[in-house]
Amino acid sequence: MSKSTKLACGLLACGLTFSLAAPVFAEEEAPVPAVTAETPAPEAKEITETAPETTEETPQAQLKTAAVAAVQKTDVSFVKDATTTPADFVTVADTNTTLAFKAGTEPKTAVAGTFSTTIVATLADTTxxxxxxxxxxxxxxxxxxxxxxxxxxxxxxxxxxxxxxxxPSKFVTATSGVTLSFVKAPVVNRLGAQSVTVAATNGTTTENITVSYTVVDTTKPVIDVYEDDFYVSQGEEWAADELVDATDNSGFVKLYFANGQQFLNTSKEGTQTVEIIAEDASGNTSRVTLTYTVVAEDFFFFDAPVIDFTKSTATNIYGTAEPLTTVMILDENGELLGFADADENGNFHIKLDTPLKKWTNYLYR
Known part of the structure; x- marks a missing residue:
């Protein structure tokens, strides 16, 4: 028997003896397995008890701030004679609150100074x-x-x-005692918007006033008629600017026949009329009507007779005309008063039965 076996037997015998000798009232313990070199000791298990969490709920107080119904204003001021309302003195925080002046304390602003008034605020609960x-x-x-x-x-x-x-007063209105002058002469040779500066002085102070103005053209051209009753031969070409002349303040003017034709109508014999228009660059127009007579190509024009007023009397008219032509004297109504033929030298003598009157117009042909 080995030493280890003997030792185990000895320990077992001692244990048995101790158990028999123990008092009866001793509490029997649970047997503990023997631990040997070959038998490993059982692992001890750690048991941990976790105490249940105790949560204590703390209620939060809900704070409510009571709304202020109205607040008195400070540093209230008005300009004299101003109109006031209760809201000028008190600020309302609750829209259900109404304001009114207390009877007898209504504010007055007719006089400058410091005053007071009483405002009554009526809350929603009628307080x-x-x-x-x-x-x-x-x-x-x-x-x-x-x-x-x-x-x-x-x-x-x-x-x-x-x-x-x-x-300069065309552009500005001066007060009494003020002298005006142009800083620079106004532009008048260009149509449209322009500006000019006028200096105004009272002897001690000078002010420059810039004025806007407009250069316009509202003036009609002026027509100068060469002859308003004239003769032309059939088939001749006469342009408008050969019958009249025209001038305009703008420096530009054009002449044309109102009927749109380029030349005077000389297609048929007889007395006719024609209208000529003068127009400037701005469209201003002037018109004139001329009377003319178209004669045949074999019609001859002679110079008008020349009266010798030194030799002539009221009943005997002397003068010169185209040789071998007939000279007639007509009154202002076209009635023939007398006639005579000019000799080969152009001299003529007309005897009248009715004397000519002073300051009366007569026509010599």
Whole structure:
């Protein structure tokens, strides 16, 4: 038997003896398995008890701020004679609150000074609050006195093209005692919007006033008629500018027949009329009507007879005309008063039965 076996037997015997010798009342312990070198000891298990969490709920107080129904204003002021309302003195926080002046304390602003008024605020629950509010009434601020202008610009000023303007008062209105002059002469040779500067001085102060104006052309051309009753041969060509002349302040003018034709109508014999138009660059027009007579190509024109007033009397008319032509004297109604033939030298003598009268027009043909 080995030493280890002997030792185990000895320990077992001792244990048995100890058990028999123990008192009866001893509590029997649970047997503990023997631990040997070959038998490993059982692992000890750690048991941990977790105490249940205890949560204590703390209720939060809900704070409510009571709304203020109205708040009195400070530093209230008005300009003299201003109109006031209760809202000028108290600010309402609750739209259900109404404001009114307390009877007998209505504010007055007719006089400058410091005063007070009482405002009654009626809340939604019909309770009321009173506010005594001080306020000031002040004089209205006086606007600074501005020195009167020496001159003021006129509006809607127009001037004719190519017509010089020498008077500055056409462009500005000056106060009494003020002298006006152009800083630079106004432009008048160009149509449209322009500007000019006028200097106004009272001897100590000078002001420059710039004025807008418009150069316009409203003047009609002027027509100068060469002859308003004339003869032309059949088939001749006469342009409008050969019968009349025209001028215009703009420096430009054109002449043309109103019927649109390029030349005078000379297609048939007889007395006719024609209208000529003169038009400038701005469309201003002037018109003239001429009377003319178209004669056959074999019709001859002679110079008018020349009366010798030194030799002639009321019943005997002397003069010269185209040789071998007939000279007639007609009254202003076209009635024939007398006639005679000119000799080969052109001299003629007409005897009249009725004397000519002074200051009366007569026609010699």
């Amino acid at each position: 009321t609050q009173e506010f005594v509010v001080s306020y000031k009434v002040t004089e209205p601020a006086k606007a600074p006195v501005k020195a009167a202008a020496l001159a003021t610009a006129k509006t809607n000023v127009t001037t004719e093209i190519n017509v010089a303007v020498k008077d």
